[in-house]
Amino acid sequence: MILIATIICIALELFSPRFTLYRNFNWFQSYGMYIHNLTGSWSVWSGPVGVVLVLLPPVLLVALLQNWLDDIMLDLFLLVFSVAVLGYCLRYDPVEKTIDNFIHAREHDDNEAAYLYACELGLDPDDQSSDPARLMTDAVLTQPVERLFSVIFWFVLLGPLGAILYRLSWLLHSHPAPGWADDDAFQGAARRLQGILDWLPVRLLAIGYALTGSFEDAIHEWRDHEQATSADIGKTNQTILRYAGYGAVHIDRFESAVTEGEEHRLETTAIRTARGLVLRSLLAWVIVIALLSLAGLAAW
Numbered sequence: 071m072i073l074i075a076t077i078i079c080i081a082l083e084l085f086s087p088r089f090t091l092y093r094n095f096n097w098f099q100s101y102g103m104y105i106h107n108l109t110g111s112w113s114v115w116s117g118p119v120g121v122v123l124v125l126l127p128p129v130l131l132v133a134l135l136q137n138w139l140d141d142i143m144l145d146l147f148l149l150v151f152s153v154a155v156l157g158y159c160l161r162y163d164p165v166e167k168t169i170d171n172f173i174h175a176r177e178h179d180d181n182e183a184a185y186l187y188a189c190e191l192g193l194d195p196d197d198q199s200s201d202p203a204r205l206m207t208d209a210v211l212t213q214p215v216e217r218l219f220s221v222i223f224w225f226v227l228l229g230p231l232g233a234i235l236y237r238l239s240w241l242l243h244s245h246p247a248p249g250w251a252d253d254d255a256f257q258g259a260a261r262r263l264q265g266i267l268d269w270l271p272v273r274l275l276a277i278g279y280a281l282t283g284s285f286e287d288a289i290h291e292w293r294d295h296e297q298a299t300s301a302d303i304g305k306t307n308q309t310i311l312r313y314a315g316y317g318a319v320h321i322d323r324f325e326s327a328v329t330e331g332e333e334h335r336l337e338t339t340a341i342r343t344a345r346g347l348v349l350r351s352l353l354a355w356v357i358v359i360a361l362l363s364l365a366g367l368a369a370w
Contacts, residue, residue, distance in 0.1 A: 283318025
């Protein structure tokens with residue numbers, strides 16, 4: 071069931087852009103503000119307890135539904151529920167459109183449009199010194215963990231419960247509701263929770279980069295830069311993915327070629343190569359999930 075649901079949702083995410091239109095988490099912000107208004111005067115709200123208070127009801131509801139649907143009609147209803155929850159929690163397609171638009175703009179020498187697309191993925195509009203192509207490459211290598219891989223990992227481990235737990239934890243600090251953003255302790259706790267949930271998926275994805283790219287270079291870059299990072303678990307996770315990806319695709323060959331007068335073509339080639347690495351890693355994950363599923367059936 072886990073394998074079937076995962077394959078269906080990945081196929082919908084990669085090949086059916088309309089599926090994105092049905093994702094809306096505004097309800098979660100409204101619900102969170104209601105909880106905040108009820109408990110905001112409590113001193114324990116500012117920190118891990120507040121995060122748990124917000125997450126517990128929806129996560130518990132999904133867990134109860136998951137348990138109730140188990141073993142009904144050969145898990146057919148559980149499969150439908152799993153596809154709905156996992157599909158709702160994935161969010162890969164929007165960034166793909168931005169990257170495609172950036173590549174198209176750069177290849178047609180529309181640098182102004184390319185810069186605007188880069189700003190959509192986090193480039194500071196006032197920062198004229200940053201390299202938009204570098205930002206795009208970083209986004210290709212690092213953002214899939216929060217958009218795809220961590221959700222899939224926790225879904226495989228815990229079912230729909232794991233998928234909704236991760237996505238709502240991510241929303242707490244990435245898209246805070248009014249009232250949350252000003253609470254530093256609450257935001258810090260939410261950020262640490264996502265860093266913890268990302269810890270193992272990040273390292274498994276970095277291994278995927280190594281196995282589907284240049285293994286030795288990926289591991290070397292990973293080890294060198296992991297030791298130089300800060301105590302912030304989220305920043306460490308991002309650094310590991312970025313540099314493991316750099317090593318896996320030999321990013322230096324694109325950087326050295328940029329100085330030879332072929333900047334636009336080679337920059338987009340670097341981005342395409344990084345995206346190919348991510349898709350190969352995704353295929354490797356699906357194969358591993360399939361093998362684990364077959365092993366479970368054989369044991370049963």
